[in-house]
Amino acid sequence: MQSHTITLNINEEIHIVAVKAADTLLYTIRGKLGLTGAKPGCLNGDCGACTVNVDGWPMKSCLMLTVEAVGKKVTTIEGLRETPIQQAFVENFAFQCGYCTPGFIMNCHSLIQQHPDADDQTIKEWLESNICRCTSYIEIEKAVKSVLNKK
Amino acid sequence: MEVIGKSVIRKEAVDKVTGRAKYTHDYQKVPLLSGKMVISPYGHAKIVNIDTSEAWKVPGVRAILTGKQYPLTGEAIRDRPPIAFDKVRYHGEPVALVVADTPAQAKTAADLIKVQYELLPVVNSPTQAFQKNAPLVHERLGEYKKEADSHPVPDTNIATLIKIRKGNMAKGWAESETVVEASFSFAPSDHVAMETRCATAEISPDGNIIIMTSSQAPFMVKRLIADYFGEDMGKIIVRTPLVGGAYGGKAPVQLEVLAYMASKEVGGKPVKILNTREEDILTSPCHIGLDATVKLGANRSGKITVAEILYLWDGGAYSDKAIDVTRSGATDCTGPYNIENVWCDSYCMYTNHPYAAPFRGFSHSELSFAIERTMDLLAQKLNIDPLELRYINAIMPGNTTPTRVRLNKSNVGNLQKCIEKVRGLIKWDEGPVKVLNDRFIRVKGVSCSWKTSTIDTDAPSGVILTFNRDGSINLMSGVVEIGTGTKTILAQILAERLKMDVNKIHVRMEVDTQTTPEHWKTVASRGTFMGGRAVLKAAEDVIHQLKELAACVLRSPKEDLEIANSRVFLRDDPAIGLHFKEIGYGYKYPNGNTVGGQIIGRGSYILRHLTPLDPETGAGRPGPEWTVAAYGVEIEFDKRDYTYRLLKAATVVDIGRVMNEKAAVGQVMGAMSMGLSFAGRETFYFDELGRVLNPQLRTYRPLRYGENPEYLVGFVETPQIDGPYGARGVGEHGLLGMPGALGNALSTAAGVSLHNLPLIPELIWKAKEANK
Amino acid sequence: MLPFDFEYYKPETLQEAVELYQYLDQQGKQPMFFSGGTELITLGRIDLAYTEAVIDIKDIAECKVMQVSGDHLLIGSTLTLTQIEEANLFPLLTKTASQVADHSARGKITLGGNICARIFYREAVLPFLLADSQVVIAGTDGGKVVAIHDVFQGELKLKRGEILVQTATESRFIRAPFFSFKRRQQWETGYPLITVAALKIDQEVRVAVSGLCPFPFRSKEVETALNKSGQSAVARVDGALAVLPKPILNDVEGSAEYRLFVLRNLLVDVLAALDGVRIR
Ligand SMILES: Cc1cc2nc3c(=O)[nH]c(=O)nc-3n(C[C@H](O)[C@H](O)[C@H](O)COP(=O)(O)OP(=O)(O)OC[C@H]3O[C@@H](n4cnc5c(N)ncnc54)[C@H](O)[C@@H]3O)c2cc1C
Numbered sequence A: 001m002q003s004h005t006i007t008l009n010i011n012e013e014i015h016i017v018a019v020k021a022a023d024t025l026l027y028t029i030r031g032k033l034g035l036t037g038a039k040p041g042c043l044n045g046d047c048g049a050c051t052v053n054v055d056g057w058p059m060k061s062c063l064m065l066t067v068e069a070v071g072k073k074v075t076t077i078e079g080l081r082e083t084p085i086q087q088a089f090v091e092n093f094a095f096q097c098g099y100c101t102p103g104f105i106m107n108c109h110s111l112i113q114q115h116p117d118a119d120d121q122t123i124k125e126w127l128e129s130n131i132c133r134c135t136s137y138i139e140i141e142k143a144v145k146s147v148l149n150k151k
Numbered sequence B: 001m002e003v004i005g006k007s008v009i010r011k012e013a014v015d016k017v018t019g020r021a022k023y024t025h026d027y028q029k030v031p032l033l034s035g036k037m038v039i040s041p042y043g044h045a046k047i048v049n050i051d052t053s054e055a056w057k058v059p060g061v062r063a064i065l066t067g068k069q070y071p072l073t074g075e076a077i078r079d080r081p082p083i084a085f086d087k088v089r090y091h092g093e094p095v096a097l098v099v100a101d102t103p104a105q106a107k108t109a110a111d112l113i114k115v116q117y118e119l120l121p122v123v124n125s126p127t128q129a130f131q132k133n134a135p136l137v138h139e140r141l142g143e144y145k146k147e148a149d150s151h152p153v154p155d156t157n158i159a160t161l162i163k164i165r166k167g168n169m170a171k172g173w174a175e176s177e178t179v180v181e182a183s184f185s186f187a188p189s190d191h192v193a194m195e196t197r198c199a200t201a202e203i204s205p206d207g208n209i210i211i212m213t214s215s216q217a218p219f220m221v222k223r224l225i226a227d228y229f230g231e232d233m234g235k236i237i238v239r240t241p242l243v244g245g246a247y248g249g250k251a252p253v254q255l256e257v258l259a260y261m262a263s264k265e266v267g268g269k270p271v272k273i274l275n276t277r278e279e280d281i282l283t284s285p286c287h288i289g290l291d292a293t294v295k296l297g298a299n300r301s302g303k304i305t306v307a308e309i310l311y312l313w314d315g316g317a318y319s320d321k322a323i324d325v326t327r328s329g330a331t332d333c334t335g336p337y338n339i340e341n342v343w344c345d346s347y348c349m350y351t352n353h354p355y356a357a358p359f360r361g362f363s364h365s366e367l368s369f370a371i372e373r374t375m376d377l378l379a380q381k382l383n384i385d386p387l388e389l390r391y392i393n394a395i396m397p398g399n400t401t402p403t404r405v406r407l408n409k410s411n412v413g414n415l416q417k418c419i420e421k422v423r424g425l426i427k428w429d430e431g432p433v434k435v436l437n438d439r440f441i442r443v444k445g446v447s448c449s450w451k452t453s454t455i456d457t458d459a460p461s462g463v464i465l466t467f468n469r470d471g472s473i474n475l476m477s478g479v480v481e482i483g484t485g486t487k488t489i490l491a492q493i494l495a496e497r498l499k500m501d502v503n504k505i506h507v508r509m510e511v512d513t514q515t516t517p518e519h520w521k522t523v524a525s526r527g528t529f530m531g532g533r534a535v536l537k538a539a540e541d542v543i544h545q546l547k548e549l550a551a552c553v554l555r556s557p558k559e560d561l562e563i564a565n566s567r568v569f570l571r572d573d574p575a576i577g578l579h580f581k582e583i584g585y586g587y588k589y590p591n592g593n594t595v596g597g598q599i600i601g602r603g604s605y606i607l608r609h610l611t612p613l614d615p616e617t618g619a620g621r622p623g624p625e626w627t628v629a630a631y632g633v634e635i636e637f638d639k640r641d642y643t644y645r646l647l648k649a650a651t652v653v654d655i656g657r658v659m660n661e662k663a664a665v666g667q668v669m670g671a672m673s674m675g676l677s678f679a680g681r682e683t684f685y686f687d688e689l690g691r692v693l694n695p696q697l698r699t700y701r702p703l704r705y706g707e708n709p710e711y712l713v714g715f716v717e718t719p720q721i722d723g724p725y726g727a728r729g730v731g732e733h734g735l736l737g738m739p740g741a742l743g744n745a746l747s748t749a750a751g752v753s754l755h756n757l758p759l760i761p762e763l764i765w766k767a768k769e770a771n772k
Numbered sequence C: 001m002l003p004f005d006f007e008y009y010k011p012e013t014l015q016e017a018v019e020l021y022q023y024l025d026q027q028g029k030q031p032m033f034f035s036g037g038t039e040l041i042t043l044g045r046i047d048l049a050y051t052e053a054v055i056d057i058k059d060i061a062e063c064k065v066m067q068v069s070g071d072h073l074l075i076g077s078t079l080t081l082t083q084i085e086e087a088n089l090f091p092l093l094t095k096t097a098s099q100v101a102d103h104s105a106r107g108k109i110t111l112g113g114n115i116c117a118r119i120f121y122r123e124a125v126l127p128f129l130l131a132d133s134q135v136v137i138a139g140t141d142g143g144k145v146v147a148i149h150d151v152f153q154g155e156l157k158l159k160r161g162e163i164l165v166q167t168a169t170e171s172r173f174i175r176a177p178f179f180s181f182k183r184r185q186q187w188e189t190g191y192p193l194i195t196v197a198a199l200k201i202d203q204e205v206r207v208a209v210s211g212l213c214p215f216p217f218r219s220k221e222v223e224t225a226l227n228k229s230g231q232s233a234v235a236r237v238d239g240a241l242a243v244l245p246k247p248i249l250n251d252v253e254g255s256a257e258y259r260l261f262v263l264r265n266l267l268v269d270v271l272a273a274l275d276g277v278r279i280r
C-alpha cells in the first residue's frame, strides 16, 4: 500500500493529508479530516448523501478518488455558513431524520450558484440525484424555490 | 393553547443543516476495529466447509468468527443463529465475521474466506411454504425456546397462526346477497433508511458492555443481549445518537449482537460494524411480503355482513418480529369496517427470503392493499360508489373490532368525517374518470385505513426533567429521534403544560440506557402518546415541587400559586413570585440559608388494560386506540403504454389533535411518499435460488424528486381523551392507504383488476394481455 | 471502499499514456484507463473490477477538446456528460446523455467512459452511431481516425492499451431532426428498459437502441424496414420488429416480451415525430 501526501483545498483551507490512491474523497474527508457532514448511503453513486461541491459543481464524493481532488476547490456542508438555503431548509421543514440533508443542501447550493434562475425542469433534473426517504420532496422544492426566487 | 399546534422548529434543526448532527457512524475513535460479514450468496444451502486460512494471512486481521454455534437469537422464537451454522436460510445471511484493524483489511480478508455450499430446495413464497410437501426451513422448529404467545407448528413452515373468530359465519353468509373473493400477492421489499444500520461495541475491563447503535430500540438491545448471553443487564450501556431514518427497520436487534460478539472475541476492543447498502438490503431485516385471500359478503344495500380472510405473511427465514406483524395483521384484519362476522387466519410463514422487520404501519399498509382492492371489487359488483360503500360500512363508536374490543368515542377516530373530507379534497364528486383524449385519462382511486398499535402490554415510557441555573429545563426521554420530531413535540407538551417558552426547554437528543429513562421502543407512532403522557406526569411532579417550595418562600398556600413564563406567582398578584432560576436549585435567603433542593421531575406512563389475544378466538385488547384515515390518489394514465404519472395523493387522518402543524403535515406527506414508492416501484426480485437480484439503490429505487405527486393533507380532530392534549399517533398513517388507493385508481384506469405490487406498467400490461 | 490499492498515474500526453499502459501491462499490473472512473470505483467495491495501476487520462489535452473544426464537431472522451450537456453543441447527444444516470453522477461520468463501459447500456454512443461519426483512437502505432461503425459492434473494439480520444461528427447530422426517449421500468429513475435515439437525414429515418439487447446497436435491417415506402406505419414497425438482433434482454427491468411491446410503441413514436406519420 502506497501512501501519497497530497494537498487539498477544502472549505477554503489547505489541508495536507496522506492518502492511498484508492481512497475516495468521501472516505478522506470523513476519516482523515473529521468532516462527517457528507454521509455514506450507498458508496455507489446512487443516493447523493455524500454530495459535496467541487469547483462549483455537485459531486458525489463516493465517486471521486481523493487524488482526483488535487488542485480543485472542495466545499462540504461544514463550509457553508448561514447560507439562505440552509435557512430555507429549516423554515420549510425540508428534512426529518436529516441524513440526506447535507447532500441535498450541497446539491441545492450548487444549483443556486450555477443556475440562479433555474426553471422547474432544471431543478428537477438536478435534485433527482439525491434520495430523501423521509420527506415528500415538496418541502425541499419549496425550500430551494424560496431561495431561487429571491435572486 | 400557546405552543401546541404551532409549527415549532425542531430542536436539532441547526445541527442537521450544518452537518454537525451526528449519527452512529460519525463517531470515530482510535483504535476502532472493523467488522465485516461474509454473507450467503444463496437462499437455502447446507454449509459444507468454511476455509479461513487465506483470510488469516491478511495483515490486520484480529479475529474470524465462524463455524461455531452461538446462542440462538430472535424475539418471539429463538430460531436465529447470529452467524449461520450448518445451513443458510436466506440470501445475505451472515456466515462469518472478520474483525480487522481497518475496513479495507476486513473486506479483503472476508473476500478470501471460502465457503462451500450444497444447495437445498428453496421455499420462495409463503404460499409455497404452506404446501404440505414444502421443504422445511427449520427442521427443529419444535425445539426452539419461544414466547408463550408464539404458536409454531413443528414439521411445517408455520411460525405462528393467529385466529380471529368473531360472530357467526353461517349467519353472515346467510345475510349476504353479494359475495366477492380475491387473492393478492406481493414479495418482500425494503425500508431503505438513508443511514445504513451501524453498531459499535466494546467491553471494558470491569465488564461494562458499551454499545452504540442506530436503533429504534436501544432498551431492547440491552435486554436481549443480557438475555441471550447471560450478561448483567446493568453492565450493558446502549447509546443511540440521532438515527438517519428507521421506519420500523431499526427496531430489530441484529448488528448489536454481532458487534458484541466481535468485541468479546478481541478482548473487548471496540469494534464497528457498518452495513454496506447491499448488506442493509439483504442481510438486515426487510419489509414483509404477503399472500392474501379476502372474501366479503354484503347485503343489497351494501352493508358488509361477513368477512373471511387468509393472510400468509412472508416472515422470511427467521420469525423475529414477523410474528408480531402477523398478530397485528389479524387484529385489524378487516380494515376500518364494521363487520359482525369475521373469520381470519393470519399465518407467519417461514420462507427462504430475508427475514422481516416491522415496516411503518406494521402490517396495515400490506393488508390494506388486499382489503381495499376487494372493497372496490365489491362496490363494482354492487354497483355502489366506492367511497359510499366505505362510508356506510365505516367503523364507529359502539361497534366491535375483530378482537371484540367495543369502541367508544375516544378510542376510535371519526372515519366518516375523514371520508367526507377526502371526498372534497380530491373532488370525488367530479367523478373518478376524466378523459383527456383518446389516449390519456385521469383517474382517481380511494381507500381507508385504521390502525391500533399492538405493543407489549407492559411497555413503559419515562421522562426526567432537570433544571439549569438559569431556570431553563432539560428534558430526557428514552424516545429515539429517528426523524419524526417527537422530541420537539415532547418539549412542546412540556412548554404548554408549564406555560413557558419552548426555547427554554432543552432536549437531550441522544439516548443512553444508563441515564435516560426507558421508552420501550420508538415504534408504532407511540412516541407522542406514551412519551407525552410521561412528560405530563413529570410536569405535574415539577409543578408540585415548585409550588411547594414557592409556597414556603412566599408564605402562601400552594393553591393560590400559578405557574407561567418560568415563574411561580400569586394568582391574584402576579408581581409577587419567583423565577425558576431562584428555586430550581433551592431557594437561598439573603443570609445564605437555603431551603428546598435541586428539583428533578420524573414521570412515567404505562398503557392500561391491554391483554393478549385468546389463541382460539383472538378476543383481547391489543392496543389503546384506533386511528382512522381516508385516502385518494389521482393518476394520469396512458392507455396505449400502460404508463402513468402520479398527479395527486390525499390523506385525511383523524389525528386527535394537531400538535405541530408543519411537522404533522410533513409526517403525513413523507409517509404518503413512502407508500406510493412501495406501491409503485419497490420490491425484491428473487430468482429460483432465492437470491435477491436487486440489492442496490441503482436497481431498488425509492421515489425521487419530481416523480412525486402533489400532496393534499387534511386533519380531523376527534380527541383521544387519555392522549396528551387529545393527540393520536400520526407517523404511519399517510402510508397505509396508498397501495390500495393507487391499485384502485389503476384498476379503474386499465379496466382490469390488479392484484399484485408493485404496480409497474409491465404488471398492468401483463394483466391486460392475460385478459385478451 | 475499495478492498485493494493501486498506483495512480496522470500522464499529460497520449504518448505517455499509451507507453505507461504497455509498461504497466508488462509488469502484470492489469492497468486500467481511468476517465470518470466510476466503473472502477463502483464495481471494484463489489469485487467485479480490479487493477494495480490506474492511468487517469483527464489531463490529456486532446481528450478535453470540444470544438467545431471545419465541418466536424470534435468532442473529447474525458469530457463529462454534464459538460457536454451544458455546452449543448449536439442537441441529440445532449438529450440522450442527459438520460444517463443522474445529474450529479453525470458530473463525473465521461463520454469515453460511458462508451467504453462494461455496463452494457452505453447510451451515450447512440447519437454517434446515428451520425456515422468517426472516432479518434490512440495506440502504440500512433493515432488513427476510423468510422465508428468499423470499431463499434455492440462495444468499442479497442485493442489492448488503445485510448478513445475524441469523436468527430459531421455538422449536417448535428442539425438533423431527432428523437430520443428513454423508457424505464417505472417513472423517471433507473436503467433503460428501452432507450431509442433516432434522427432523420436524407429522407431516411435512422434508429439506435439501448436496453433491448445486452449491447446498444443500430441495425441496417431495422432501418430498411422502417423506411419501406408505401406501407403503413404499423406494418413498417412490424417489419422492423421481425429483424431485431438477438438476444432480447429478459431481466428484472422487464421481460423480453414486454420490452418488445415497449419498443413497438417507441418506434411508432419515432415515425410520428420524424416522419409525420399520424397514429391515432
Ligand atoms: C449512479 C450511476 C448511474 C448509472 N446509470 C447509468 C445509466 O442509466 N445508463 C448507462 O448507460 N450507464 C449508467 N451508469 C454506468 C456508467 O455509465 C458507467 O459507470 C460510466 O459510463 C463509466 O463512465 P466513466 O467516465 O466513469 O468511465 P470509467 O470508469 O473511467 O471507464 C469505464 C471503462 O472504460 C474504460 N475507458 C474509459 N475511458 C476510456 C478511453 N477514453 N479509452 C479507452 N478506454 C476507456 C475504462 O478503462 C473502464 O474500463 C451509471 C453509473 C452510475 C455511477
Ligand code: FES
Binding pocket: A039, A040, A041, A042, A043, A044, A045, A046, A047, A048, A049, A050, A051, A060, A061, A062, A063
Ligand atoms: S454514498 Fe455517494 S451517492 Fe450514495
Ligand code: FES
Binding pocket: A094, A095, A096, A097, A098, A099, A100, A101, A131, A132, A133, A134, A135, B194, B244, B245, B483
Ligand atoms: S430527511 Fe431523512 S432521508 Fe431525507
